[in-house]
Amino acid sequence: MLRQCSSQKGGLAAQEAAARLQKSGPNVLPSRRVTWPVVLWRQVKNPLLILLVAAAVLSLVTGDQANASIILVILLASVGLGFGNEWRAECQASALHDRVSHTVVVLRGGAPVEVSVADLVVGDVVRVGLGVVVPADLRLLSSVDLSCDESVITGESDAREKSVDPVSAGTALEELSCALMMGTVVHSGSGEAVVVATGSDCVFGHIAASLATELPQTGFQKGLSKFSMFLLYVALALTAAIFVGNAILQRPLLDALLYALAIAVGITPQLLPAVVNTSQAAGAAQLAKKDVLVKRLACVEDLGNVDILVTDKTGTLTQGHIDYCRSAPARGHDQESLELLGLLCCETDFTQPGATPVGQNEIDRALSEHVAPSVDLGGWRRLDLRPFDHVSRTSAVLNADGDGRRVQVMKGAPESVISHCKEVAQEDRDQCHALFAEGLRTIAVAVRDAGNADELPDSPPSDFTLVGYLSFLDQPKPDVEASLRRLAELGVAVKVATGDSLVVAQKVCHDLGLEVGTPLTGEDIDALSDDELYDAVHHTALLARVSPEHKARIVQTLRRHHNVAFLGDGVNDAPALHQADVGISVDTATDVAKDAADVVLLKKDLSVIVDGITGGRRTFANTIKYVMMSTSSNFGNMFSAAIASVVLPFLPMLSGQLLLNNLLYDISQLAIPTDRVDEESLRKPAHWDLKGIRRFMIMFGPVSSIFDFLTFALMLFVFHAGTTEFRAGWFVESLATQTLIVLAIRTRCIPFWRSRPSRTMVVSVSCVVCVGALIPYLPFAAELGFAPLPLPFFAALVGIVGVYLVLIEIVKWFYYRNADQAEGPVEHHDTSALPHSRVPSDVRHQRIVAGTAVRFWPKSQKGRGVRSR
Numbered sequence: 001m002l003r004q005c006s007s008q009k010g011g012l013a014a015q016e017a018a019a020r021l022q023k024s025g026p027n028v029l030p031s032r033r034v035t036w037p038v039v040l041w042r043q044v045k046n047p048l049l050i051l052l053v054a055a056a057v058l059s060l061v062t063g064d065q066a067n068a069s070i071i072l073v074i075l076l077a078s079v080g081l082g083f084g085n086e087w088r089a090e091c092q093a094s095a096l097h098d099r100v101s102h103t104v105v106v107l108r109g110g111a112p113v114e115v116s117v118a119d120l121v122v123g124d125v126v127r128v129g130l131g132v133v134v135p136a137d138l139r140l141l142s143s144v145d146l147s148c149d150e151s152v153i154t155g156e157s158d159a160r161e162k163s164v165d166p167v168s169a170g171t172a173l174e175e176l177s178c179a180l181m182m183g184t185v186v187h188s189g190s191g192e193a194v195v196v197a198t199g200s201d202c203v204f205g206h207i208a209a210s211l212a213t214e215l216p217q218t219g220f221q222k223g224l225s226k227f228s229m230f231l232l233y234v235a236l237a238l239t240a241a242i243f244v245g246n247a248i249l250q251r252p253l254l255d256a257l258l259y260a261l262a263i264a265v266g267i268t269p270q271l272l273p274a275v276v277n278t279s280q281a282a283g284a285a286q287l288a289k290k291d292v293l294v295k296r297l298a299c300v301e302d303l304g305n306v307d308i309l310v311t312d313k314t315g316t317l318t319q320g321h322i323d324y325c326r327s328a329p330a331r332g333h334d335q336e337s338l339e340l341l342g343l344l345c346c347e348t349d350f351t352q353p354g355a356t357p358v359g360q361n362e363i364d365r366a367l368s369e370h371v372a373p374s375v376d377l378g379g380w381r382r383l384d385l386r387p388f389d390h391v392s393r394t395s396a397v398l399n400a401d402g403d404g405r406r407v408q409v410m411k412g413a414p415e416s417v418i419s420h421c422k423e424v425a426q427e428d429r430d431q432c433h434a435l436f437a438e439g440l441r442t443i444a445v446a447v448r449d450a451g452n453a454d455e456l457p458d459s460p461p462s463d464f465t466l467v468g469y470l471s472f473l474d475q476p477k478p479d480v481e482a483s484l485r486r487l488a489e490l491g492v493a494v495k496v497a498t499g500d501s502l503v504v505a506q507k508v509c510h511d512l513g514l515e516v517g518t519p520l521t522g523e524d525i526d527a528l529s530d531d532e533l534y535d536a537v538h539h540t541a542l543l544a545r546v547s548p549e550h551k552a553r554i555v556q557t558l559r560r561h562h563n564v565a566f567l568g569d570g571v572n573d574a575p576a577l578h579q580a581d582v583g584i585s586v587d588t589a590t591d592v593a594k595d596a597a598d599v600v601l602l603k604k605d606l607s608v609i610v611d612g613i614t615g616g617r618r619t620f621a622n623t624i625k626y627v628m629m630s631t632s633s634n635f636g637n638m639f640s641a642a643i644a645s646v647v648l649p650f651l652p653m654l655s656g657q658l659l660l661n662n663l664l665y666d667i668s669q670l671a672i673p674t675d676r677v678d679e680e681s682l683r684k685p686a687h688w689d690l691k692g693i694r695r696f697m698i699m700f701g702p703v704s705s706i707f708d709f710l711t712f713a714l715m716l717f718v719f720h721a722g723t724t725e726f727r728a729g730w731f732v733e734s735l736a737t738q739t740l741i742v743l744a745i746r747t748r749c750i751p752f753w754r755s756r757p758s759r760t761m762v763v764s765v766s767c768v769v770c771v772g773a774l775i776p777y778l779p780f781a782a783e784l785g786f787a788p789l790p791l792p793f794f795a796a797l798v799g800i801v802g803v804y805l806v807l808i809e810i811v812k813w814f815y816y817r818n819a820d821q822a823e824g825p826v827e828h829h830d831t832s833a834l835p836h837s838r839v840p841s842d843v844r845h846q847r848i849v850a851g852t853a854v855r856f857w858p859k860s861q862k863g864r865g866v867r868s869r
């Protein structure tokens with residue numbers, strides 16, 4: 001095979017590889033990226049929009065050409081605005097995605113080097129190990145106990161054994177035991193293989209091309225679509241009512257249709273996708289600056305909604321760099337033989353000259369660094385290996401010494417190893433506890449005479465002799481305590497789920513000031529039903545000696561009533577990462593973990609997650625502002641327009657004018673993603689709450705209508721306005737009230753005084769109001785159907801807007817008082833899980849029922865407004 005690929009055992013020379021890369025192109029699959037036509041289609045596929053265009057074209061041919069042309073021009077501008085913003089967000093998203101690196105170890109000129117997966121070429125010799133996602137189609141050259149999870153290709157969930165033995169030509173894909181396919185995952189063992197196909201030439205390339213690439217919706221997206229459907233129903237009801245009302249009054253039908261459709265378009269928050277995407281992209285870009293890469297933009301908000309974080313221990317609570325600390329031989333054994341046997345039992349075969357540890361096995365790396373130089377492995381030979389697995393928590397080897405004597409060595413978690421030992425003296429057991437109590441990650445080494453066996457028995461026998469313990473130190477991180485406190489303040493409970501010993505984990509938690517409550521072990525968890533587990537997990541912050549399945553089960557159980565994030569970097573964390581609402585991994589993690597994650601941290605640090613969560617909440621809060629806007633004054637305006645069209649003898653605004661009004665309003669709202677967010681709204685997870693939105697709409701919409709009717713009266717009875725002047729007056733008033741209200745709605749506090757909006761927001765809102773006021777004076781105002789307004793109108797306008805904003809503050813006060821009362825009795829987070837029980841009095845856990853939840857803004861702390869930063 002090597003010859004067929006013009007390669008050799010030591011791999012390709014660097015120049016040769018570069019030359020092949022030039023010819024074959026990078027090893028990547030055809031992009032799944034969104035292209036611009038797709039983004040454009042998203043803007044125009046709105047059925048209301050299509051109907052409106054159709055009606056406008058009809059009107060262009062048969063009737064009012066000026067109005068029809070204005071409608072078309074404005075629609076074009078709206079679509080352009082949405083497209084421009086969404087496209088920019090998409091570009092930012094894919095740039096972020098590209099920053100998640102995937103590397104592989106290849107032999108170049110005989111030496112192992114780490115290169116980007118994209119740089120692989122046919123003929124490269126690569127090394128693969130546990131947890132690696134196979135980067136191209138490979139033919140095995142050597143392997144140790146290798147098996148692969150090929151479910152992405154075959155749908156078969158059981159891992160398949162792999163070996164170098166050739167198979168006959170024409171063998172079915174599932175039976176290709178000497179080949180590793182791109183996209184499959186190494187389930188156990190390790191090996192070397194030569195690349196036979198890259199990029200879209202791979203089997204996976206063909207499959208991926210035919211797969212639907214739609215990803216399942218995130219919690220946030222589900223809420224968003226429900227909300228959009230709700231508005232669509234409101235729009236349809238209103239459109240039908242206006243149309244029928246006008247028809248009964250025998251008004252021109254085409255005009256009525258155009259007008260009704262313009263109102264429908266006005267109500268549907270057309271820019272919602274653009275605002276959401278821009279918010280998310282801005283949020284993601286800010287998070288990227290803080291070393292948080294969001295793989296899917298939609299996860300930004302979900303990150304903000306997290307209220308429980310389940311995390312592993314190594315590298316999160318501890319520094320993650322394991323150092324060999326000391327050996328503790330059992331009675332009757334010495335340090336030398338203990339270290340020698342420990343080294344023999346590493347996955348890397350150190351009896352081979354020049355062997356370097358592969359993969360992410362930290363314990364083996366530490367042993368090779370600190371023990372290998374001083375141990376003489378001369379004469380030893382490896383016959384068989386069973387690599388470490390997270391379920392049995394042991395690894396085993398069969399080795400022969402210089403005299404041909406064969407021994408089986410086992411190393412692993414002390415409890416697991418000791419269970420296979422003949423007899424273990426009490427003092428040796430005590431020694432283990434003492435090491436655990438010091439917080440040392442400790443493994444036991446045991447040995448047995450293997451007679452003349454050639455390979456390891458299927459299950460380890462129980463006649464091992466304990467040789468002793470090897471201890472490793474992984475220091476607690478100094479800044480973790482502060483991060484744990486921040487998380488508690490954010491209403492996020494932290495649970496540590498580790499495969500390490502309970503005593504070691506307890507010591508680490510204690511050192512960090514994390515109260516653990518009543519800890520659970522894997523065995524405890526097995527004995528509990530899901531309901532019992534759900535309750536028990538609330539009373540502890542520590543789950544120790546847990547297997548990968550336990551981690552996944554814990555996450556799954558908690559998700560019933562919580563939004564759960566899981567942080568982990570090992571192969572053993574992948575199932576839980578998949579289960580979690582938000583899977584978080586690190587850039588240095590194993591491929592499977594990184595693949596399963598939604599968010600990748602460039603630094604494995606709790607403080608980075610704190611930033612991620614606050615960033616997510618900020619983004620969510622801003623998105624919700626737009627939603628609130630669309631459902632309050634914007635809705636109110638359209639509602640007034642609907643009523644007025646039936647009550648007045650003429651249309652209160654032409655359809656083109658309505659659309660222009662809507663376009664200007666939308667432009668002003670594009671600044672929302674830049675807005676500041678009150679510190680208070682960051683303190684709690686926020687969720688979609690359709691009931692709350694409906695209540696908001698019903699309370700705020702009519703308030704804006706009252707002022708519209710006031711304006712109608714003013715124009716008709718005080719200024720005795722003609723039709724065009726009337727329309728200009730209402731155009732200016734509705735735009736002013738509609739846009740300025742964002743300054744009130746954006747916060748629970750008193751605007752400007754307690755909470756300041758961003759400068760961009762103030763500027764954009766003010767500019768739009770001014771532009772609106774100027775439009776009736778512009779040279780083309782007559783074409784638009786406007787006449788200039790008398791100056792006293794503006795004095796009245798200032799009065800109307802002023803009273804309106806005051807009234808909104810009063811309604812706001814009532815709304816939040818009711819919302820807070822409606823929330824009912826509040827369950828408290830189990831404070832034992834938080835460091836030093838420093839839980840703010842209002843940290844509560846919110847029950848999310850069937851995707852709806854409690855409210856947008858957290859309860860204000862006894863009127864103490866907090867100034868936003």
Ligand SMILES: Nc1ncnc2c1ncn2[C@@H]1O[C@H](COP(=O)(O)OP(=O)(O)OP(=O)(O)O)[C@@H](O)[C@H]1O
Pocket residue numbers: 311312313314361362363364388390393394395411412413414441442443497498499500501570572
């Ligand atoms: N290479 C190894 N050889 C032998 N035993 C090991 C090895 N790696 C880990 N162990 C043992 O298995 C136990 C569980 O390790 P595992 O890596 O599954 O834990 P984990 O859940 O990833 O821990 P953490 O939360 O710290 O990341 C360790 O405490 C140790 O006793």
Ligand SMILES: [Mg+2]
Pocket residue numbers: 312314569570
């Ligand atoms: Mg781990």
